[in-house]
Amino acid sequence: MQNKNIVVADDGKELPIDSLAHSYTYSGGLIATDSVVYEGNTYRKTYTWSGGSLQSETGWVKQ
């Protein structure tokens, strides 16, 4: 059986996150958002930085 990394989005949808194509946006050289499309919906994770260090990241939020 193949192991799949499943994450749960804020709408309860289980996302096979490793098998989805990711698109990134950058701000100040750092990753600002990570987005995937699953079953026609876009899910996005947002990162917060301070002094170049990662402070927090959100869960996967349906857009």
Added chain:
Amino acid sequence: MILGKFIKLLNQCGLKLSGTAGTIQSLYYVGTWASRPDASELADGVTGFASDIGIVGSDIVVKSGVWRTKNASNNMFASMQMYIVFGGGSATYSQSGTTVTVTQTSHGMTAEQNGGKIYLVQSTGTFVTEWCTGFTYVDANTFTCTSATSRTTSGNLGTNTSETFFPCSYQYPSGLIAAGDSVSIIGVTRAKNSANNKTYKQYYSGSLLSASGTNVTTANSYGNIGPAAQTYMTSSKFFTSTVGTSLVTDSDRTYTVSVTLANSADWGLYIPNAYSYSRR
């Protein structure tokens, strides 16, 4: 029998036991730092080898219930990847497939920078701001690089005079740093030859290490930058070269580096050279 199974189990874990006399005194561990065995019940002098500490790994030894590096200092990292923050002023681009062709009059870069990663900011067209790979010098006014996303588009690049971090942060392993130890960073810079400031800043654990405005370069020449070492007074509190009212609390053991271009006609290059660790 039980001892035999124990030794077999140790071997499976990358451990070699070469003598027993009641306590484990001659254990030899080979593996990553993170997978090292619990040292709390090991005698002082038990040794091992952490394959991911330093460039070629490091001998480690148990002292007072914790693993410590045998060497007094280790160079933790030496990837010589080149990173370029591009100001983007009056620059245009076209993208076909993943190849991005950028045009800017007298951009000032050379073929020495081939293979570097370059940060391009989008203004018009459907290109999306990103760290492109594979910088390739074409001529004095043109270079190419590779986007992570295939598309066909063209437009103007955006200007970038904001503080921009290089994607080469380094986090020291958990459990490595103890009171009295020091860490330090050094890297290579080069920037467009212009009178405008290109201000490099280094941070450790989110704290700016030197006064704002230092590490400024205006010359198109290679130079080394590195602030004074960060020395730990406890296992979690360190001081920087800037005198403050209290020690800095370590949050993530991570070095980061940024550059701010005063003028969008410029660019700034950085090569991380070494993240050093010095044991007390």
